[in-house]
Amino acid sequence: MNKAVEKIINSLEKHEDMESIQVLEELGTNSPDNEVREMTSRALVRKNVHDSLKVVIINQGKGINDLSPVVAMSTVNEILALDDKTEVMKVLDDTINMNSIDEVRENAKSVMSLLTLSE
């Protein structure tokens, strides 16, 4: 992966400005490069805020719903590794109850089960 892009993703992950989530979603999760998508998803999970977690949980083709199993599994692993899982549980619960897409709901359910089992 490009060194500059890697540094930008890391910087945006640590950035306090909430606009960083938009940039990560716009340029990172839509990247054709699997590595960039994987790194962006992990950065969004590590941010551990409602908006960043929503990006990787409720959007079809992004985060846990990514078409690449490597990206999806990497995101799930990052979710499982979170110290504070309160926010992610809320987002998953909302997705299971309210999301219109079956696949997204099923994935959210699976991640929820994994989280429950891992606790």
Added chain:
Amino acid sequence: MEIKSIVGAKLGSLSLNRSTSTNPFDKTSFRGKAFSGSVLPFADVFQKIKPVEQKPSKVAMVTGAVISAVTSFKSRITEPVIAFAHRVKEGVLHGVDAVRNAKESAKETLLSAKNSWLEMQRNMQERISQVFEWHKTPEAEPETGAKILSLKHINEKASVQDLRATWVHENEKLSLEEGKVVA
């Protein structure tokens, strides 16, 4: 009566023919035929033969002495010569090995020197490019006013707009490079 007389006569003739003597020239041998051949006189007498005394030949003795002397001289001469030849051969072989080793070590030294020189060049190039990178002024993006950041300036303290602009710029650079590779 007749049978008895016949049998008795036959047995009597048989007993007459049997020889009781061990003498082969007995008159009774060979059914009454006496040996009339010549008999070797003193056939069973062994005569003592005196061994022939051979006098040692002086010529043969001298010849033997000369031959042994020559042989010993030859061995005395040839052994040191062979040993010397072996030593010379070993010395030459050692010399050849030493020369070969010296050549190889010189080659290795040259190679390592060349490698270190190349590495030094590479390091210098990297350092120079790094210095240029650090002192490069951020390029301004006319449309939004955001700056393209150098590698050194990319951190969480930079503005999100600048980071975004830099990311877009990097993507453009990458797509251009990929286009060049494809072309």
